[in-house]
Amino acid sequence: MTPSLFREEAASKSPNLYNVAAVLLLIAFVLVRYNQILQNFWLGDDPKILQHAISYRPWEYFFLPDAWRDLSVINFTPWITFTYNLDLIIFGLDPFGFYLHQLVSLSILAIVSYVVLRLWFPLTFSLFGVLLFVSSPPFAESAHFLMFRHYFEGMIFALLSVYFFSRNLEKNKQALTVVSSSFYLLSCLANPIYVPLLFFLALLPGGGWRDRLRNILPFVCVAFLYAIWRWVMLGMLFGGYGVELTWPSDAKLFFSRVINAMGIGLGEKQLSWWKWVVVVDFLAVLLLLYRIEKKSRMVTFLEITTVSAAILLPIVPVSPIMEPRYVMLPLFLWLVLHLIAWKKIRTHIARPSVQTAFLFWSSVVITFFLVASSSNNEKLKLYEKRQKKREFFS
Numbered sequence: 575m576t577p578s579l580f581r582e583e584a585a586s587k588s589p590n591l592y593n594v595a596a597v598l599l600l601i602a603f604v605l606v607r608y609n610q611i612l613q614n615f616w617l618g619d620d621p622k623i624l625q626h627a628i629s630y631r632p633w634e635y636f637f638l639p640d641a642w643r644d645l646s647v648i649n650f651t652p653w654i655t656f657t658y659n660l661d662l663i664i665f666g667l668d669p670f671g672f673y674l675h676q677l678v679s680l681s682i683l684a685i686v687s688y689v690v691l692r693l694w695f696p697l698t699f700s701l702f703g704v705l706l707f708v709s710s711p712p713f714a715e716s717a718h719f720l721m722f723r724h725y726f727e728g729m730i731f732a733l734l735s736v737y738f739f740s741r742n743l744e745k746n747k748q749a750l751t752v753v754s755s756s757f758y759l760l761s762c763l764a765n766p767i768y769v770p771l772l773f774f775l776a777l778l779p780g781g782g783w784r785d786r787l788r789n790i791l792p793f794v795c796v797a798f799l800y801a802i803w804r805w806v807m808l809g810m811l812f813g814g815y816g817v818e819l820t821w822p823s824d825a826k827l828f829f830s831r832v833i834n835a836m837g838i839g840l841g842e843k844q845l846s847w848w849k850w851v852v853v854v855d856f857l858a859v860l861l862l863l864y865r866i867e868k869k870s871r872m873v874t875f876l877e878i879t880t881v882s883a884a885i886l887l888p889i890v891p892v893s894p895i896m897e898p899r900y901v902m903l904p905l906f907l908w909l910v911l912h913l914i915a916w917k918k919i920r921t922h923i924a925r926p927s928v929q930t931a932f933l934f935w936s937s938v939v940i941t942f943f944l945v946a947s948s949s950n951n952e953k954l955k956l957y958e959k960r961q962k963k964r965e966f967f968s
Contacts (some may be wrong), residue, residue, distance in 0.1 A: 580631070590604070592697055593692070593697065596688060596697055596700070596701045597685055597688060600681075600684040600685060600688055600701070600703070600704055600705070600708070601681050601684065601685070603665040603684070603708065603709075604677070604680050604681045604684050604708055605681065605721060606678070606967070607708070607709065607714075608677060608680055608714075608717050609677065610675060611673050611676060611677060611717060611718050612670060612673045612677065613673075614669065614673055614679075614718060614841065615669055615719070616669055616720075617718070617719055617720070618719055618721050620669075620720055620721055622645065623654060623655060623658050623720075623721060624658055624662070624667070625656050626644060626645040626658075627655050627656075627662055628662065629644070630655075631643070632652075632655075632659060633655055635652050635655050636652045636656075636763075637807075639806060639807050639808075639809070642706075642728060642807050642808075643711075643807075643808070646810065648808070648862065649766075649808075650763075650766070650803075650804045650807050650808050651724050651763070651764060651765055651766075652763055653724050653727065653728065653760065653763050653764035654721065654723065654724040654764070655767075656674070657675070657723055657724070658720075660675075661675055671710065672720050673720065675723075676717070676720055676723055676726075679723060679727050679730070680708070680717055680724050680726060682730055683708075683726050683727075683729055683730050683733075684704055684707075684708050686730050686733045686734060686737070687703075687704045687707060687906075688700050688701065688704045689737060690733045690736055690737050691703050691704065691910070693737070693740050694917075695913050695917055696709075696917075698933070699913045699916060699917060700913075702933070702940075703909050703910065703912075703913050705940055706909050706939055706940055707905070707906050707909055708944065708954065709940050709943040709944050710836070710902075710905055710943045711836070711837060711838040711898060711943060712835060712836060712838060712898035712899060712901055712902050712905055713902060713905075714943075715838055715896060715898045715899075716899040716902065722899050724764040724765050725764075725767075725899050725902060727764055727766055728760075728761045728762075728764025728765040728767070728768050729761070729768070729902065729903065729906075730770045731757045731758070731760040731761035731764060731768070732757070732758070732761040732771050732903075733758040734754075735754045735755070735757035735758040735761060735775075736754075736771070736772060736774070736775065736778070737754075738750050738753045738754035739751075739754040739775050739778065739789065741780050741784065742754060742789060743778060743785065743789065746785070751789060751792055752792075754793075755792040755793055755795075755796050758771060758772070758793055758796055758797040759796050759799070759800065762796070762797070762800045766804070766888055767885075767888045767889065767900070767903055768903070769797055769888065770884035770885055770887060770888065771793075771964060772790055772793040772794060772797060773880060773881055773884040773885075774881050774884075774885075774907075775789075775790055775793060776790060777877055777881065793864070818891075818894075819894065820890065824893060824894055826892070827893075827895050830849065831893055831894075831896040832886070832889075832893075832896065832901055832904065833849050833852045833853075833894065834848075834849070835896045835897060835898045835901045835903050836848075836852065836898075836904075836905050836908075837849075838898040845888065856908070857911060859911055859915045860875075860878070862915050862919070863878075863914070863915060863918065866918050866919075866922055878911070881907065882904075882907075885903055885904050885907055886904060889901070896937040916935075
């Protein structure tokens with residue numbers, strides 16, 4: 575039995591030349607949009623992470639609590655120090671090389687996102703879905719900071735895990751389970767926001783529920799291993815930034831903060847308008863899926879609710895200080911939900927106007943995202959200028 579949310583979502587085959595052209599377009603978009611980061615200097619926590627990478631060897635900050643806690647006592651994300659370590663070996667203390675690595679990672683994320691979406695969606699939908707994501711304000715702001723690289727590379731690992739898990743459902747090869755679960759572990763070590771990925775894997779099409787649950791078992795074991803690992807390194811399972819949650823005020827503001835972070839860079843008036851757009855848009859998608867999924871409405875609702883809750887859960891502890899990077903994964907899944915809705919519309923309403931409507935919607939949202947992220951760039955430039963004036967190691 576295939577989960578209802580992804581049923582009928584198999585991707586149509588396109589000539590390889592078209593896929594290559596789509597990938598090249600995505601790479602060109604990322605390079606043109608974000609090449610200016612190559613001019614950046616050390617920003618934010620860069621000096622602190624560099625000092626950590628210089629002071630310790632990889633096996634120490636991955637496995638020795640005291641070594642890791644020299645960087646952080648509330649978060650366990652050793653992959654970020656490891657990436658700085660690699661750049662130090664290759665580029666020394668030249669920030670250009672670090673940002674070149676950053677630009678390559680952004681491009682790889684765009685490519686992997688497209689490859690994964692092509693498992694279930696046609697070329698046009700997959701291409702525009704990725705363009706929407708890489709042009710979004712949270713992606714654009716986070717791209718400027720090396721200290722947020724683990725969000726991008728963690729997502730690369732998470733998507734590769736999804737890809738190989740899906741292939742394993744088709745081919746039933748044990749080696750693919752090992753590869754997929756290994757990428758899942760790397761995504762967790764990059765950032766804990768990717769731990770709930772195993773809930774999403776349960777919805778992927780291919781095989782029966784028994785096969786799917788059997789294939790998910792290794793991921794449950796990996797999640798358990800990561801939890802123990804995190805507890806040993808931090809002395810606690812849950813971290814955050816020491817922010818205290820107050821009930822019910824923080825609960826009431828949670829979704830508003832998530833939506834605000836998705837539209838970072840907008841002014842107060844635009845943010846108010848943006849909130850209504852997101853809410854109405856999300857309700858419209860749910861209503862559409864409700865009307866189309868006549869035989870499995872309850873299952874579809876439970877799937878959306880379960881995955882949404884699981885993806886949002888890791889950012890609840892830090893919601894009072896909500897930052898754009900926290901919502902990159904929810905934003906990506908929000909866009910995927912739209913692709914599912916558009917695909918189902920095209921399946922049930924075989925008219926050229928549907929494709930035209932999708933292209934129009936995508937173009938409007940991309941334009942909106944570019945305007946929003948561009949307005950935020952001015953603030954980033956001022957921040958970067960101030961940082962360049964600071965002494966490197968204080």
